[in-house]
Amino acid sequence: MTNINDNIVQFPRLRARTLRFGGGAPRSARVIGDGSHALFLRSDGPEDLVTSLWLSVVDSNAAGEESHREILLADPRELLADADSEDVPAEEKARRERAREGGSGIVSYSVDAAGRRVVFTINGRLFLTDIVDDADGEPSGRTRQLAAAQLDTDEQGVYGPVLNPRVSPDGRHVLYTTGEHLVIIDIADNGNDHIGTIWGVDDETDDADGENTWKIGLAEFVAGEEMDRYDGFWWGPDSRHILFETFDTEREPIWYISDPANPEHPAVGRRYPRALTENAETYLTVAELSFDADGRYNGIDGAQVEWDRATYEYIAAVSWAKDRDPLVLVQDRCQRNDQVLSVTVDGDDAGATRVLETHHNDQWIDLIPGTPAYTPDGRLIGAFNDMDTDTNRLTVDGRAFTPAGWQVRGVLDVTDRDVLALVQRSPETAPDVPAEWAAAAADERRLGDHDARSFDVVSIAYDGTLTPVTDKPGSWTASRGKGSIVVSGRDMAHAKSTMLHNGHAIANHAAEPGFAPNLAFTRLGEHRLYTAIIAPSADSPYAQAEKLPVLMKPYGGPGFQQVIASQAFYWEAQWWADQGFLVVTADGRGTTGRGPKWDRAIFENMKDVTLADQVEAVHALPDAVAALNAGADSAAGETHIPAPDLDKVCMIGWSYGGFLSALAVLDAPDVFKAGCAGAPPTDWTLYDTHYTERYLGLDPEVYERNGIVQDAPKLERALMLIHGFADDNVTIAHSLRLSQALMAAGRPHTYLPLTGITHMTNDETVAENLLILQRDFLRDALDLR
Secondary structure, eight states: OOOOOHHHHHHHHHHTTTTTTTOOOEEEEEEEETEEEEEEEEETTOOOOOEEEEEEEEEEEOOEEEEEEEEEOOOOHHHOTTTTTTOHHHHHHHHHHHTTOOOESSSOOOOOOOOEEEEEETTTTEEEEEEEHHHHHEEEEEEETTTTTHSSSSSOGGOOOOOOEEEETSSEEEEEESEEEEEEEEEOTTTTOEEEEEEEOOOOOTTOOOOOEEEESSSSSHHHSSSSSOOSSSOOSSSEEEEEEEEOOOTOEEEEEEESTTTTTTOOOEEEOOOSSSOOOOEEEEEEEEOOTTTTEEEEEEEOOOOOOTTTEEEEEEEETTTTTEEEEETTTTTEEEEEEOOOOOSTTTOEEEEEEEEEEESSOOOTTTOOEEOOTSOOOEEEEEETTTTTEEETTTOOOOOOTTTEEEEEEEEEEEEEEEEEETTTTTTOOOHHHTTTTTHHHHHOOSTTOOOOEEETTSSSEEEEOSSSSSSEEEEEEEEEEEEEEEESSSSSOOOEEEEOOOOOOOOOOOOOOEEEEEEETTTEEEEEOOOOOSSSTTTTTTTTEEEEEOOOOOOOOOSOOOOGGGHHHHHHTTTTTTEEEOTTTTTSSSSHHHHGGGGTHHHHHHHHHHHHHHHHHHHHHHHHTOOOOGGOOOOOEEEEEEEEEEEHHHHHHHHHHHHHHHHOOOOOOOOEESSSSOOGGGSSHHHHHHTTTTTHHHHHHHSGGGGGGGGOOOOEEEEETTTTTSHHHHHHHHHHHHHHHOOOOEEEETTEEEEEEEOOOHHHHHHHHHHHHHHTTTTTO
16 A cells, blocks of 8 residues: 555656646636536546546526536547647747646637637647537537638648637637738538638738748737736627737847757747837737628728827736727836726727726736626726725726725626625735634634635625635635536645536546645744745654754745645645655745735845745744644644754745745855755846836846846855756746856856756656755755765
8 A cells, every 4th residue: 555655755756747736637617608507628537638628517407406417528539630649839839838738638718608619729720619409408519620621731821820719709700810810710500611811910021031020819928928818819799890919029139049958959039028128019909890691701990909009018908898898908118007998999980099097006006817897787897906905906987895905816707796706815904704704714724714825716796795605715716607606726625626516526537646735834923924834744754853954945926925725835845844854935025915015015126025034934933833833733633843953944946936045045145055946037137028027117226136146156055056948938048147157256056957848847757856856955965864
């Protein structure tokens, strides 16, 4: 029988093989039709990365008793012989990298308003699934390839590649982009689909090297990487109008991603909007499509959308409600001012805009997914950072209605009665919880609470009344339709993610790591940092240790958290704990969930503030561990936590966490004796505009002050740098520049380059060996062998 130590040993490779335990788990749910049906994606098993399209069905009989079943609608392996050997267009690979998508097969889909037609791509081919009912009303999927004569080939010409297909709300047409053309397909019931291009940008280049710097229908790099906007065109609810983006990257610097392990491969050049340089020039066009009597496209009339592009250069969000003009949210360069625009779509004024709302913040304005939006009866839902109440709130027609202390992180659905929102509670300003939570309060130490650690789904009425949808602390989201809801997420009590359609569980075939984190939550230091302490498991040889070295494992970056009420956030930490470390993750200032003032404490000073909070957490550890041990309940399975050895403290991290790890040994060597820095952004002028300028502004001196390359001569502790050559987000130049500066200063360090690895490390061999190499490096550095 496998014991917990065997599971710990097998964890790194199993995690990589199972897509971080996501293989076989249902995801991407959407309620459709009358609410009895919901679409979702799922692969067949833990190590199967080829995702299929499924339908969840909830029925009621005459007695009101509900039944639930799942129906396979489309299996990529049945549709394409090479579905297992995925070969997707470069532009789609880039979109997946931006979205951190590691699966294959059907990874996204578009559905019409009636919930009867679904479109998606597999290996660059375009498919349509019709959801049809048999004589007994049992639904099934009837799938075929669209425009097969033109698209069932690797040489798709002007019609390829097929990127980001979207079915029209009426289900009669599909629009997609090739990057240089918008293409429309009129769906024919007899399979004789009509395909044609409707707009292009391939003749708009005057680049001397022949590069076409114009793109159409795509989201520019910073939109996908930093704004979570992956669409570059939108159907109008009437299926007759469209809104689409074009952008020109000519002003952006060219960066080259090379493959030094294969010198015969040429370096790949691409435009990258690095901080303090030029962004892509973005444009919007609103257009009306015309169709003949047979429903075939036969013309387009477009007008450029007019707004103050010189001031507001970012297109942050677009929404388009039935019977309304589209809403566009635009931001200025430093994201301190924005405008909500209404775009006229018809008549001589097509393309004209009206400013409905403006917002300002002295540091930056947060983007809240799902806003702006209209209620069905035409009221405007917006978001603003209420500094007076220290709350990220929602407004209806300019009036704040969500309660103080409830930090709104996203809007999931809007009706005339309420909004369905994703929130985090700040107990300091919102001390009272709904009765549903108070009655079923979890043990805070083991399972978390409804605070910054929990992303809760709630209904908020326009009078401020708040009604919980999720009951347990965790990381949740939801899709709501007519009288129906699908809730998805994770909590501390279960290893697998949960997906419930009207309370009925959708099957999850994911693997489990075979162990639960031996974790205690606490608050540390003057700033009451939310902290997770992970101790060795009961079967570990280190379980009874009196004292252990400390491994700080932060993310720590602005806008992101690591201390969340979800088991999945701590599995790797448990692996480290069972290697002989007391693992500590502390969310410092800037990591969200605690209000806009907390977020903005790092403004123009990310380096000093985020490091100071990690130092604060280390110094507060001994008293916190002593208090936890004094209050431990052995009957509840709470075990002794070894005391922290503050003479042997190290740090590991990836991305911003990598920056913090390198910074820790450079600038706080009295506290941190070793660090492993994965993909660290060492020079903020090498990172993208939208993220970096939000926090550091446009003053080059601020960038100099917040970088770490210039700190290289300070290094006196052990440092390992790790970076993937194929990383197009935090380019390897970051680590190379720091390494070069360390060499110039005569400071020994370890450098581990990863061939062919991007910002995600999904290769199972690399994932396993990377952990082992870091473990051995830290053991040597701390003299633990």
